[in-house]
Amino acid sequence: MKNKQLRLRMSERRFNKLQLCAAQADKTMTQVIEELIDSLPNPEIVHSSNISFPVDLRST
Numbered sequence: 001m002k003n004k005q006l007r008l009r010m011s012e013r014r015f016n017k018l019q020l021c022a023a024q025a026d027k028t029m030t031q032v033i034e035e036l037i038d039s040l041p042n043p044e045i046v047h048s049s050n051i052s053f054p055v056d057l058r059s060t
Contacts, residue, residue: 010018022029 018029022032
């Protein structure tokens, strides 16, 4: 697996909330975020020529 890096901005309140949640669960903030992403439903890719994608998702 090739790791990617994500840089994002958030309010200090959200950062502190994430940091506290991770500490209480004895996890890293990365682990908390990865678990939240994994809990999201898998999006269905629509194969239609009427939809334009900024990146061609149909090739993935």
